[in-house]
Amino acid sequence: LTVPKKEKTVLLVEDNPADERLAREALASRNETVRTECVRDGEEALLFLSRKGPYCDAPAPDLIILDLGLPRKRGDQVLKAIRADADSRNTPVVVLTGSATGEITDKCYALGANCVVPKSLDLDGHIRTLNLTCDFWLDVARLPRGRQT
Numbered sequence: 247l248t249v250p251k252k253e254k255t256v257l258l259v260e261d262n263p264a265d266e267r268l269a270r271e272a273l274a275s276r277n278e279t280v281r282t283e284c285v286r287d288g289e290e291a292l293l294f295l296s297r298k299g300p301y302c303d304a305p306a307p308d309l310i311i312l313d314l315g316l317p318r319k320r321g322d323q324v325l326k327a328i329r330a331d332a333d334s335r336n337t338p339v340v341v342l343t344g345s346a347t348g349e350i351t352d353k354c355y356a357l358g359a360n361c362v363v364p365k366s367l368d369l370d371g372h373i374r375t376l377n378l379t380c381d382f383w384l385d386v387a388r389l390p391r392g393r394q395t
Contacts, residue, residue: 256280256307257291257295257311265365291310
């Protein structure tokens with residue numbers, strides 16, 4: 247008897263439509279059901295996570311992939327708010343950034359990022375990076391109770 251896998255939800259916080267499309271392609275290529283939700287700025291991300299406004303029926307994400315360079319509220323501010331919120335503080339947050347300098351990386355970890363992943367410059371590398379990241383956080387990692395996927 248095989249137990250069907252639970253649908254997993256990934257919240258992609260990304261303002262670049264091309265990066266969104268690549269992430270959706272990578273997630274769609276996985277051999278399991280992944281629901282990808284995308285918001286385009288930091289304010290929208292916080293509304294989604296708090297289930298306010300147009301997101302009152304939004305699912306709790308199993309993984310958050312967060313870009314840093316966002317309009318309206320920067321990614322580091324979003325990360326800080328996520329970690330301050332009791333409902334989302336244990337959700338894994340992967341910071342996906344085009345500028346993973348030492349200073350930026352250190353700041354992200356200090357704010358509670360689970361990992362910082364540089365964006366790959368080539369298409370295949372970017373898709374591979376996203377797949378490996380999702381494989382780890384959605385299938386391999388053990389999360390705190392209440393966050394098991």
